[in-house]
Amino acid sequence: MVEEQPGAEPTSSSDARLDRLEQRVAEAKRREDMRAGKGPPADGNEQMGQRVLSYLLGGLLGGALLGWLFDGWFGTGHVALVVGVVLGAIGGFWSIIKLSMRS
Structure with a gap:
């Protein structure tokens, strides 16, 4: 039987078990996070x-909502809805172009 020195690292097979335990705990923490x-x-x-x-999406949905509201208020069928979607798409793409030029 070998006695270990005070403060020395243990060199038994329990190190492998502790390593596996630490790996399992780290994996459990990752899954919980x-x-x-x-x-x-x-x-x-x-x-x-x-x-x-x-x-x-904001441009498209905002334009569609405004167009739908204008259609209801002015009774223009679906003309304002189509115009709103087109203008919303143009506004959305314009915002994307401005964003790409800044970055």
Whole structure:
């Protein structure tokens, strides 16, 4: 039987078990963070893509909503809706172009 020196690192097979335990704990923490929505933060490209998508959808939906309201107020059929969607798409793309020129 070998006695260990005070303060010396143990060299038995329990090291392998401790390593596996640490790996399992780290994996469990990672899974819990993903489940709780604490995943890794979004990088710059992902943020830019989300901003582009929001500009495009915002322009389309905003133009469609305004066109639908104008159709209801003025009784123009669906003309204002179509014009609103087209103008919203143009506005969305214009915002995306301005964003790309800044970056």
